[in-house]
Amino acid sequence: MNWLDRCIGFISPSWGYRRAAWRQAMRGFYDSGNIDRLNSGWTPVNATAEQTDSPQRDIIRARARDLERNSDIAEAIIGPLERNVVGNGIKVQAKIKKPDGSDDDELNQQIEDIWAEWCEPRNCDVTGLQSFAEMQRMAVRRLEVDGGIMFVKAYTKGGTVPFALQAREVDELDTSINSLPGLGRNRVWNGIELDEYNKPVAYWLKKYTPDGFWTGKSERIEEKRIIFLWQKNRPSQIREMSPLAKTVPRVRDVNEFVEAVSVKERILACLSVFITKQNPTGTIGRGISGGKTDKQSGYQQQTISPGMIKELQPGEGVTPVTPSGQATSAKDFITTQQRLAGSGQGLSYEAVSRDMSQVNYSSARQGLLEDQRTYGIWQQFLIEHFCQEVYTEFVISAVLSGQLNIPDFWQDKRRYLKHVWIPPGWSWIDPLKEVTANKTALSTGQDTLARICAERGEDWRDILKQRAAEMKMAQELGVDISGGGNKNAPANETDNGNTGA
Numbered sequence: 001m002n003w004l005d006r007c008i009g010f011i012s013p014s015w016g017y018r019r020a021a022w023r024q025a026m027r028g029f030y031d032s033g034n035i036d037r038l039n040s041g042w043t044p045v046n047a048t049a050e051q052t053d054s055p056q057r058d059i060i061r062a063r064a065r066d067l068e069r070n071s072d073i074a075e076a077i078i079g080p081l082e083r084n085v086v087g088n089g090i091k092v093q094a095k096i097k098k099p100d101g102s103d104d105d106e107l108n109q110q111i112e113d114i115w116a117e118w119c120e121p122r123n124c125d126v127t128g129l130q131s132f133a134e135m136q137r138m139a140v141r142r143l144e145v146d147g148g149i150m151f152v153k154a155y156t157k158g159g160t161v162p163f164a165l166q167a168r169e170v171d172e173l174d175t176s177i178n179s180l181p182g183l184g185r186n187r188v189w190n191g192i193e194l195d196e197y198n199k200p201v202a203y204w205l206k207k208y209t210p211d212g213f214w215t216g217k218s219e220r221i222e223e224k225r226i227i228f229l230w231q232k233n234r235p236s237q238i239r240e241m242s243p244l245a246k247t248v249p250r251v252r253d254v255n256e257f258v259e260a261v262s263v264k265e266r267i268l269a270c271l272s273v274f275i276t277k278q279n280p281t282g283t284i285g286r287g288i289s290g291g292k293t294d295k296q297s298g299y300q301q302q303t304i305s306p307g308m309i310k311e312l313q314p315g316e317g318v319t320p321v322t323p324s325g326q327a328t329s330a331k332d333f334i335t336t337q338q339r340l341a342g343s344g345q346g347l348s349y350e351a352v353s354r355d356m357s358q359v360n361y362s363s364a365r366q367g368l369l370e371d372q373r374t375y376g377i378w379q380q381f382l383i384e385h386f387c388q389e390v391y392t393e394f395v396i397s398a399v400l401s402g403q404l405n406i407p408d409f410w411q412d413k414r415r416y417l418k419h420v421w422i423p424p425g426w427s428w429i430d431p432l433k434e435v436t437a438n439k440t441a442l443s444t445g446q447d448t449l450a451r452i453c454a455e456r457g458e459d460w461r462d463i464l465k466q467r468a469a470e471m472k473m474a475q476e477l478g479v480d481i482s483g484g485g486n487k488n489a490p491a492n493e494t495d496n497g498n499t500g501a
Contacts, residue, residue: 089133148230425457
């Protein structure tokens with residue numbers, strides 16, 4: 001409060017109070033909303049998602065791809081997502097039930113057998129190069145780097161069923177088409193034809209030559225034939241944005257820092273010598289020829305090698321030059337930056353660096369649980385937007401082609417499309433502690449076998465069936481696999497629990 005405010009407050013307290021209240025109102029009630037000296041350079045504006053994303057979408061995608069190709073730190077973020085979200089593939093299990101409510105095991109097995117054959121590269125990919133699991137991993141990679149990927153449903157004559165997928169990149173959307181006449185109330189924005197509710201109706205994709213050059217033409221593909229994978233974060237968003245957008249500057253800073261440190265360390269490791277002469281008109285060394293001549297001094301430039309012996313002229317001397325400075329410790333800086341880069345993508349430092357030197361069991365488990373929640377979100381997105389759509393098309397194509405003989409399929413299609421997806425599970429950090437905790441949770445009714453098996457990417461029904469078959473065979477052979485050891489083994493050779501199987 002300045003002297004004028006104090007004087008006004010002394011003469012008229014009410015006037016001084018109103019003056020202070022108005023000043024506070026003009027200043028703002030949120031520090032983050034103040035326009036003062038500290039925030040003078042921070043003047044963002046509110047705009048729709050496409051107004052903020054469209055101008056920089058392509059350059060951000062190009063920079064993210066550059067880091068994908070050249071940065072090991074960027075790959076350390078992408079790799080854990082591929083390994084943990086998809087791994088060896090998200091598996092499907094048909095869950096068709098008979099009218100009496102029991103599982104139709106025969107039909108379920110038939111569908112799964114045909115599905116397993118279709119997932120081979122020669123059947124599910126129009127190019128015959130990728131299996132369905134490889135397509136899932138590629139989808140995760142392109143979602144993280146490019147922000148999205150498209151799959152065109154292709155109805156072909158060959159293969160197990162007349163259905164395959166064609167992968168297309170988001171670059172193939174013809175962004176030069178932003179409006180077309182004769183489309184009624186539809187309009188085209190960045191290659192996507194939208195109705196009045198901004199729902200995609202069709203996609204305009206560029207046509208390319210086999211060597212990757214655009215022919216200048218585009219084709220219109222209806223929305224029902226396109227699976228466009230991208231994550232929508234704002235209601236006004238129409239197209240994708242790379243999740244690496246917030247991480248790209250940090251990863252690039254680390255790369256440039258590492259390169260600068262590498263150059264500095266190489267300079268510090270160098271040894272140079274100067275030959276001083278009392279008689280500058282003489283020659284350097286004795287019997288030395290073939291050296292390059294410095295244009296400024298006129299002296300021959302020589303090099304030294306390990307174990308080299310040189311004779312000098314009388315009056316010449318050698319002065320070694322050792323670069324001064326300390327070796328830079330880049331560990332702390334890189335660790336901090338990598339931790340921030342990982343957290344920006346919802347991953348822990350240990351997940352993106354595989355450095356477990358600073359964790360114990362509790363912290364490692366807590367970090368793994370948080371990472372698993374991130375992986376679970378990705379898995380759910382991939383299942384709901386990609387896997388289920390592909391499976392539905394697969395079953396319909398199998399029925400139409402006669403691979404599946406289901407007479408009443410169209411009358412009860414929902415029942416015949418019942419299925420579940422089993423994503424890859426995660427291993428235990430400490431098996432003994434995890435098994436003990438699961439055993440206690442099961443015995444006290446706090447957990448179920450279905451959920452515990454799902455965490456490991458297994459189906460509890462398959463485990464029980466397999467376990468029953470193993471115990472039946474073990475009983476027939478007279479082998480005790482319940483933990484008591486071999487019934488036929490001598491007493492002193494019975495497993496006492498201290499040795500592994």
